[in-house]
Amino acid sequence: MPIPLHFQITNDLRERLENGEWKAGDHFPGDKELMQVYGVSSTTIRRALDELVREGWLNRRPGKGTFVKKQYVETLGKLTGFFDQVRAKGYHPSSQLLRVSEVDIADFEEYELDVFNSKKLFLIEKVQMLDKEPTVLVKSFWPIEIGRQLANYNLIQEGTYEIAKGELGITLEEAQQYIYASLATAEEAKHLGVNEGAAVMVMKRLVFSQGEPVEFSINFYQADKYMYRVDLKNEMIQDGNGIIVVEN
Amino acid sequence: MPIPLHFQITNDLRERLENGEWKAGDHFPGDKELMQVYGVSSTTIRRALDELVREGWLNRRPGKGTFVKKQYVETLGKLTGFFDQVRAKGYHPSSQLLRVSEVDIADFEEYELDVFNSKKLFLIEKVQMLDKEPTVLVKSFWPIEIGRQLANYNLIQEGTYEIAKGELGITLEEAQQYIYASLATAEEAKHLGVNEGAAVMVMKRLVFSQGEPVEFSINFYQADKYMYRVDLKNEMIQDGNGIIVVEN
DNA sequence: AAGTGGTCTAGACCACTTA
DNA sequence: AAGTGGTCTAGACCACTTA
Structure with missing residues (x-):
């Protein structure tokens, strides 16, 4: 069957x-x-x-x-399929690698990387381009062993998830995402080609495989050029559904 | 059964x-x-x-x-249930009505209100508060007849969806939402108690009942205080999933 | 009364895991 | 070999809609 x-x-x-x-x-x-x-x-x-x-x-x-x-x-x-959608509209996607290396999670205390139960992780950092215009700044953290394997593939031409699923046989079963608005830091602004303090949409994602965390990524999108779409059914439609308060 | x-x-x-x-x-x-x-x-x-x-x-x-x-x-x-979540954390939600009246869709050309096939709609505009701090500016458009009925209820204490579902017997079957980052206009800034040009998270929503549009709303949240959460399963996990390009 | 989709049963066979 | 969840069948009964 x-x-x-x-x-x-x-x-x-x-x-x-x-x-x-x-x-x-x-x-x-x-x-x-x-x-x-x-x-x-x-x-x-x-x-x-x-x-x-x-x-x-x-x-x-x-x-x-x-x-x-x-x-x-x-x-x-x-x-589904951002690249397919984008190619269908005549854009030419590509990407520029900024960093592909092991990192110490202590250097990224602003993210919740302790769910991996490891002091070191593998970071793939890149800027995704559409027609040579920068569109997304991506920081993608993986367990060391998986990251090393990913680094052997062409990360410029292929999506990281496609390599993980297709070549490494990792099942990406579920993910939790958080989306919020923020102002671009100097670093983010430089990579996105906007001014410091410009509005950006941030998407944080924790992906699970076999019930264990397998990737954490944080993506920065230029505001007003990108939106996030969500579909709701029945009992999910409530005042403020999906919205969560950020504790300080 | x-x-x-x-x-x-x-x-x-x-x-x-x-x-x-x-x-x-x-x-x-x-x-x-x-x-x-x-x-x-x-x-x-x-x-x-x-x-x-x-x-x-x-x-x-x-x-x-x-x-x-x-x-x-x-x-x-x-x-599910923003207000329950918020009350459980000790906040006291309330709301302040700004406008409850019929409007001409020609005055709101920036929104996609033509899906209603009607020149007039009913607008409920309010600021949602948590412990008297403004948190969300909501503009909610309904068909005239439904809006008039909603106006008979206590819109300060009860959620609009709860009234529609519970009192008017309207089934809210599905919704499509778009979330993006933006900068507060003078009007939005005033109601949210932030400076003009501050980052805001915007959520647009079109709700369907029996396959027909029944509400369009646009919600403005103060950035860095609110996030939107989405859960993904299996094949939904792709590079850039949910992200859509805004055509100019 | 006839047709529609929604729920549920009792049970067969499958691939996979553990022993 | 025994146990697990995944797929599928054939068919019953239900509420609801249209005529």
């Missing part, structure tokens, strides 16, 4: 939705019809469709049927 | 997890044991546990079992 049926069906239907086989508001095939077409049980069809609902492609209404959703803005399904 | 079994089981287990019945890293009861205890089928237990996995409480490993996750930071399950 290498590729689950529900997964194959989700991919097939998503592709057909992307190709415009149905238009926004169209009646989507009913569960029974899909069961016959794909020759699977109701459970499997349901699981495939639940995923497409989660991705924002479909609405399901008991008694009425399944409908293709109006795409007011880009769907989550289409959103 | 008013309250699904899987839902009841999820709630029961979540409560027991919150009460510390198992510690981080503990072996969680196996599926078969839970099936016996709750007297339900494997499918129902699986569905209940899948939800707890999604909320960040559990890890499941085929061949090994289900484990209680280390809580490196607050779990998503605990995160």
Whole structure:
């Protein structure tokens, strides 16, 4: 059972939705019809469709049927992959390495690096460019052994996560991110090509593999050129959801 | 079938997890044991546990079992509800109304209000306070009819979403949010009690009900005092995920 | 009354882990 | 070999919608 049926069906239907086989508001095939077409049980069809609902492609209404959703803005399904999105718009991404070396966590006390239970980490620091315009300053910390392996690959052309997942076989299972606004320090301003004190959007991320922390990164984006997008469902929609108070 | 079994089981287990019945890293009861205890089928237990996995409480490993996750930071399950979070920390939230009236969308061309297909909307503008310190400036646009009904309630004490969901019976099914950094305008600075040009975090949100837009809001937070938290799973972890380029 | 999606059962078979 | 969670089936019953 290498590729689950529900997964194959989700991919097939998503592709057909992307190709415009149905238009926004169209009646989507009913569960029974899909069961016959794909020759699977109701459970499997349901699981495939639940995923497409989660991705924002479909609405399901008991008694009425399944409908293709109006795409007011880009769907989550289409959103993944910054570089793909950016290339599709005609930009040429590249990156410039600033540092690829072992570091002592004592030199980075401003970040929460103690979750790694190690005094030394491997730091990959780079500026990501779009059409030679600097867009993001990235500081990415990995456990020493993994960092050394990453350093053997072409970090300019390939994304670090793609190497970790594809070449090193590391599963990136989940991540917690914090996003906030700040003012550029002299160092950040220099790399982003803005003035010191300009507004920047900061994204901190802690990635877990097999339940253990595997990467901490902090990314600085030029404000007003980049946004972060989040999709919410049902009970997640509350006043101030996702917002947390920073304790001093 | 008013309250699904899987839902009841999820709630029961979540409560027991919150009460510390198992510690981080503990072996969680196996599926078969839970099936016996709750007297339900494997499918129902699986569905209940899948939800707890999604909320960040559990890890499941085929061949090994289900484990209680280390809580490196607050779990998503605990995160929901800004006011609850804030009250638990000893703050006293309140709000100050700035405007509660019908408006012409032509006066707000900087926002994407045309998705409502209406020239007039109802605007609720307020400053949210924590211990009398201004924290968020909120501009919340609703369809006229809904806005008029909301205006009949106590908008100072209660959250607008809580009134809409609880009193008006409006289901808030999904939302798309954009978060970015910016510099405070004179108006924003005055209400937030900061200097003009200070860094602010901006959150724009479009909420859907029954597939149709029901609220657009824009919230301004003082930078460095507030962060936005997002949790990612598996294939969502990519370079620059969630980041989108702002077209000029 | 007929059709829709939502919940649930009882059980089979699988890959993987540990012994 | 025994135990774990992951996938899938065939089918029952439910609430809801439309006619």
